[in-house]
Amino acid sequence: MSCAIKSPLSGIIPPLVTPLIDNDVLDKEGLEKLIEHLIEGGVHALFVLGTTGEAQSLSYKLRVEMIKNTCRIVDGRMPVLVCISDTSIIESVRLSYVAADNGADAVVSAPPYYFAPGQPELAEFYQRLIPQLSLPLFLYNMPSHTKVNFAPSTVRRIAEDSRVIGFKDSSANAVYFQSVMYAMRERPDFAMLVGPEEMTGELVLMGAHGGINGGANMFPRLYVDLYNAAKERNIEKLQQLQEKVMQISSTIYTIGQHASSYLKGLKTSLYLLGIWSDFVAAPFHRFEKAEQMKVRKALEELDMDLLLR
Amino acid sequence: MSCAIKSPLSGIIPPLVTPLIDNDVLDKEGLEKLIEHLIEGGVHALFVLGTTGEAQSLSYKLRVEMIKNTCRIVDGRMPVLVCISDTSIIESVRLSYVAADNGADAVVSAPPYYFAPGQPELAEFYQRLIPQLSLPLFLYNMPSHTKVNFAPSTVRRIAEDSRVIGFKDSSANAVYFQSVMYAMRERPDFAMLVGPEEMTGELVLMGAHGGINGGANMFPRLYVDLYNAAKERNIEKLQQLQEKVMQISSTIYTIGQHASSYLKGLKTSLYLLGIWSDFVAAPFHRFEKAEQMKVRKALEELDMDLLLR
Amino acid sequence: MSCAIKSPLSGIIPPLVTPLIDNDVLDKEGLEKLIEHLIEGGVHALFVLGTTGEAQSLSYKLRVEMIKNTCRIVDGRMPVLVCISDTSIIESVRLSYVAADNGADAVVSAPPYYFAPGQPELAEFYQRLIPQLSLPLFLYNMPSHTKVNFAPSTVRRIAEDSRVIGFKDSSANAVYFQSVMYAMRERPDFAMLVGPEEMTGELVLMGAHGGINGGANMFPRLYVDLYNAAKERNIEKLQQLQEKVMQISSTIYTIGQHASSYLKGLKTSLYLLGIWSDFVAAPFHRFEKAEQMKVRKALEELDMDLLLR
């Protein structure tokens, strides 16, 4: 059962962590626990199989299971967005069918991430992909992983097709985000969504529609409050909440030395909060004890009352 | 005659374009015209010999002249910051003497930009530099040109010395800016200044102190209004002004194909606005006629009444 | 029917272009023509589903077909290497089963290419992968696409497992190649193979074992001659052949503006040489007429007698 997306899609849309028991075994119970935790936390939609969802590390079988189970558990209570990013257009289309068949509401796609396309090639890729999809599409900018940025004019060109209903940007570059927002200024129905939680508040103040923020897996209420404070232009409150967001970012996400620290910190934290196992798919692995202790300490120093109320 | 800096330094601080008659000839009349234009426009301080000032393209003789003439013209009417970035610590120190002798109020320094240092080396560089300076120091993050970012912890470490009074960030990375702001949260006297004008508004809302924005050379009033709207938390007005800022950014700065387009667009625009010659120092050169026409068209489409009142 | 690999694997091993009729339709006839062309040209082994083979752009169904058909056509006449690079370890293992079941001789794997691993993570990834493979493994360094280089010490660490029998480097960095060769100097059975044909000759002179060179799809004899000249230390002849290689590289591969130019030039050239269709899988597409004309001109200027004898 699907749930129509109001345009533009707005609010906090957690990029779901994929709970795992082993490399190819979904933790269905953990997933249920997580989704209920997020719904209670007041989030506005869910986004599965993104970077935080470790989609590229998972088998296709498991990706399919993740779509099915999420749609089943959510059961129309809020929109479900499914990320279908792939290096192969055919595999992307196939995942979009699974999403549609299971009642998801939209798909999301980052550029093919092996052989980086140029801008005209990027536009053509989407012009070929879109007619094969039966769900509306969000574009997903993730240059640190795909090696390419959508030029603002490329976003506008692709979005001439009305089936393209929004844009998620994980570049962390605010000049770039403002440029895309400006390029799309005559499309008030086009959702502008922010990846990094550290800059969601300020960009919602400036007109962005919401955040696809990893930290919302842990503390959905905090990010929903941040979003609401920005929507209500309550700067005082926004700054207070931003400080919590920065405390999380400066502690939990920066333990360890590799780019994967964010993911490991997030999964360890969810484990410590009692939500499920901290299994991380290859090529990564869960934190060792020493790092886990640091996450525990970071969590203790957060004001849990604020976060979990 | 100098003018003490109130801590933290706040407001709009244009990075002065360096008006040139030829590769090694300062346009003193143009400089006077520019500075009076900026003072009338209500800016809060001036920043000379930055990236926009083409400092690295200029001879040392001309850099010295630029310092002297700016200080002479300003004559204590507002603080003058002098950028002393150099690959050689000795040349940096020498420029700082010139700045101090001529009554400038502070110096600004980006990391040595030939052989990129690591973080401990960066901290040590400043620990060696600072005792040799007789003016307070702002750190200047400009990774696209220096190939290195100050880690937030490195900023904090360097700023343990109270002679370090602020930070300018031109990375365009809002997550990074928020991280440095968070790392420095217990130093309310430490100025957090934004390079890119496209993100100055949102960051002032979140607690930053101002912007070192190139566009303020052309339209100082626009950026001062933007800053004030953010200070007063007038979001409605801020969004309106932001649209103008983005119109400038999406037109004047993006003509031409190279990284130098920003600089050429800015200088051409100042020329067309009647402020002075559009001479650009080597390795760059002024726009050709075709590109100049595009700048003219971009200017015509801006609402000049708003900008120049 | 497989064909045991002599250690170290040596010679010219073309990375097969994947002949396509449409995005998901293998051109089996074209594949047969290509393989016979290569065998006649004297190549020493074949490498399928690499970067030149557009593997990441193909559906898994088509990748499986490509493995099956190549093994069937080759029928034990030379070793077949199958690239199983994937972001998911499970999908990599699955492809390795297909390779083994169809009689391929070895598999090849580049690092997971979405979320870049650190060096210890890279080593662990292979330590997990290797026990699940039933064929020997070549490591594949391709930093422009995977965003990570195997450190020489990481290669050595992974290659402690004797099932790892070689290394292909497409970094174009000769200092790096020499460093890995030096790190592996006590393993004379470990094959050091060069990706870029422009540097194969010189590195074979210095001790490398061969080249996985895209141009060998077009002119297998040229690259085999180059390899032989290097093996025989016939520098005079090597320099002559190198000039042809550089003529190809400086013309056919550099038409067009994007990173995909190499691939498009190669496929167009094969089409013009009468080998098959020039269809390129999404996100790319075949050259337009204007660019095709340039490839034709480049081919005409090559001394075909030399190349095709």
Next chain:
Amino acid sequence: MSCAIKSPLSGIIPPLVTPLIDNDVLDKEGLEKLIEHLIEGGVHALFVLGTTGEAQSLSYKLRVEMIKNTCRIVDGRMPVLVCISDTSIIESVRLSYVAADNGADAVVSAPPYYFAPGQPELAEFYQRLIPQLSLPLFLYNMPSHTKVNFAPSTVRRIAEDSRVIGFKDSSANAVYFQSVMYAMRERPDFAMLVGPEEMTGELVLMGAHGGINGGANMFPRLYVDLYNAAKERNIEKLQQLQEKVMQISSTIYTIGQHASSYLKGLKTSLYLLGIWSDFVAAPFHRFEKAEQMKVRKALEELDMDLLLR
């Protein structure tokens, strides 16, 4: 007294380390010792104020002293090349005067390294610079420090002026080096010189003219032997010497964690070999004791007889 350069300049041309007593104090005695050591070692020319010479870290006063003293000590016994790379064309020209006045034989210039130029801008920069020089010019490609590569066609375009007599490439990219060599194939008088010593041997075999190799400061004879072996096409001997070169590269240059490790390792090694002080200019500093011990160990493991005979 100058010494005419034979075209093309060939052989081993050490990029002189700059011996320092303190940040702004040249060690003239050390310089004398070093130059005599190099002349005894049989090198073919000297290159001062390059990256290895820490030129950008030095004051202009010291750069001038370095030029003067080197020319004085060499006294026409071999060609002296002076690097005049600067971000300011005026300062570059000024250094070229100093070089000419003191009897140097040629100047060398890398692109302006603060604000990276595009290819047409790069060509124009040199077209403006060259007429102001009174010595012949070598171009210097150093993309890791300047953020820009000379396109092969840009080298050809700049070298249309016959005052441009050679090219030094420190990119480590052998495909690139071959491409420039191919683009310049009709200019047998144009010197193609290799920066990284790890790839000098193989490229001299393929037609390059020599190496500007940092390690030649320590062991000039080794690199001269390597060059001669390549010139004589004695592959056996070349491979033996290459192994020594790689041993040095894999030990002395890779102690420490930052890009400066190469420089620190080299200066420490020269100190331990008794040539002079290991003072490194800011932003760097000499190795600590622990790292110095590692350099000592690396030196002990080298076969000194071979190196210093």
